[in-house]
Amino acid sequence: MYVAVKGGERAIDNAHAWLAEERRGDAAVDELTLDQIREQLALTVARVMAEGSLYDPDLAALAIKQARGDLIEAVFLVRAYRTTLPRFGASEPVDTGEMACDRRISATFKDAPGGQVLGPTFDYTHRLLDFKLAADGEAPATPQGEAGDATAPHITAFLGDEGLIQDEPESDATPPDLTREPMELPADRPLRLQALTRADEGFLLGLAYSTQRGYARNHAFVGELRIGAVVVEMEIPELGFAIELGEITLTECETVNQFTGSKTEPPQFTRGYGLVFGQTERKAISMALVDRALRWKELGEDDQGAPAQDEEFVLMHADNIQATGFLEHIKLPHYVDFQSELELVRKLRRAAQRDETPPEEAAE
Amino acid sequence: MAEAAEQTERNRWMSLLAKAPAEEVTQRWEALGGDPEFTVLRAPEVGGVMVRGRAGATGAPFNLGEMTVTRCSVRLSCGTVGHAYVQGRDKGHARRAALADALMQTDRAGEVRAALLAPIEALLDGRRQARAARAAATKVDFFTMARGED
Incomplete structure (x- = not known):
């Protein structure tokens, strides 16, 4: 029997009013502005843009404020907003070779043309809490160097010139879009990359780490990691030519992995690829490792039964909004479902009790 | 040929307007004397553009995620039509x-x-040069230590 339940409106309204008050915190403390969040919590903003799959730092800052810093809740808000936007079109593929790099390092070539540029990195810090920041947050003057005009070439291109690394054949194929059509498996690489770039950072990090520990080990080197700004171009239908729509910050990671080869082809390195909105280095490296692990079929490798090789396992569980939606719904009222379970378990217990009763007693 | 050059010119200024900080455009617009007489062909509309990347930087395209873009079309009283697609949500x-x-x-x-x-x-x-100069200051100069066995 279906029982409609109503009620709780007043409690819900009051809960939301209290939520707003708690969000604000102690009113004697200055309120956070969106500018402060965008400028001073930039890596949080980057993460919300990447997993929310929408590049807009102001919106991400608003979502973070509204969600009281709960990042998955903030991603949820951004995703929900995204669905209300009309789609004007798709950009030309961005040219990361033309990136204005803040950071660009290679773990494989010390003397890479263009040099090793560390950028604003946490690397080589001592990870000691800086109590000066608690007192005042004034930044020291930043040293400046002589900037050349040249953009840095991709390091994998040097290996490619010698045929030492597997080629990435260019194409103009229209990629599948999981925001328009439900994801279908098996997924081709463009669909996998879309799912991975918006995936939960923690989930990808765990999977990537598992490949390093031996679950589908493919021995990755970071051939190159770069962070910087690229322009986004789109062909404008009413003009008939492409213009730049804006500039976005991206993090790109190219891994160089161990060999493949066959009777017809000599051994060569293989690749994994990560490209993520914002300054999101851990995520981009994780994405490249998981991308590489998922390529086992096309590279003719063995299925080792490792989680990172299992396309369905990875792609169907990487989205934190899907995951949290299903996970959190079980806390919402299930009174009627539960009533029927309760009935059932009582019935089973009655039956079990009858079976356990000795026959002579039952006869009485 | 002349048309192609004109198009390149227009492409350049439209790209610049798209990337310009909204508050900067607003301020300088007032200095220019504000809006001329015009009619709206397409009212400012906020939307999304799907940004694409390429697998391995050079391979097959894939969908990276969307960015917010606002577009608008106008006609001046002289009949000249103007279009805009700009980054962000500022109408x-x-x-x-x-x-x-x-x-x-x-x-x-x-x-x-x-x-x-x-x-x-x-x-x-x-702004670009300021970042490039800071990046250049973090460029690593390697030097090799003398090796003991030589």
Whole structure:
């Protein structure tokens, strides 16, 4: 029997009013502005843009404020907003070779043309809490160097010139879009990359780490990691030519992995690829490792039964909004479902009790 | 040929207007004397553009995620049509960019270039150079230590 339940409106309204008050915190403390969040919590903003799959730092800052810093809740808000936007079109593929790099390092070539540029990195810090920041947050003057005009070439291109690394054949194929059509498996690489770039950072990090520990080990080197700004171009239908729509910050990671080869082809390195909105280095490296692990079929490798090789396992569980939606719904009222379970378990217990009763007693 | 050059010119100023910070456009617009007479062909509309990347930087395209873009189209009283697609969600920015695109096709082009486009270009160049100079200061100079066995 279906029982409609109503009620709780007043409690819900009051809960939301209290939520707003708690969000604000102690009113004697200055309120956070969106500018402060965008400028001073930039890596949080980057993460919300990447997993929310929408590049807009102001919106991400608003979502973070509204969600009281709960990042998955903030991603949820951004995703929900995204669905209300009309789609004007798709950009030309961005040219990361033309990136204005803040950071660009290679773990494989010390003397890479263009040099090793560390950028604003946490690397080589001592990870000691800086109590000066608690007192005042004034930044020291930043040293400046002589900037050349040249953009840095991709390091994998040097290996490619010698045929030492597997080629990435260019194409103009229209990629599948999981925001328009439900994801279908098996997924081709463009669909996998879309799912991975918006995936939960923690989930990808765990999977990537598992490949390093031996679950589908493919021995990755970071051939190159770069962070910087690229322009986004789109062909404008009413003009008939492409213009730049804006500039976005991206993090790109190219891994160089161990060999493949066959009777017809000599051994060569293989690749994994990560490209993520914002300054999101851990995520981009994780994405490249998981991308590489998922390529086992096309590279003719063995299925080792490792989680990172299992396309369905990875792609169907990487989205934190899907995951949290299903996970959190079980806390919402299930009174009627539960009533029927309760009935059932009582019935089973009655039956079990009858079976356990000795026959002579039952006869009485 | 002349058409191609004109298109390149227009592409350049539209791209600049798209990347310009909205508040910068607003401020400089007032200095230009504000909106000329115009009719709206397409009211400012906020939407998304799917940004694409390429697998391995050079391979097959894939969908990276969307960015917010606002577009607008206007017609000046002289009949010149202007379009804009600008980054972000600022409708005023899109309207002013569309008006600037239209004015750049009229005899007020020089004025718009001097008061709006040139300062914005300088601002963006300055910002880019400031970051590039900071990045350059973090470039690693390796030196090899003398090896013991040699």
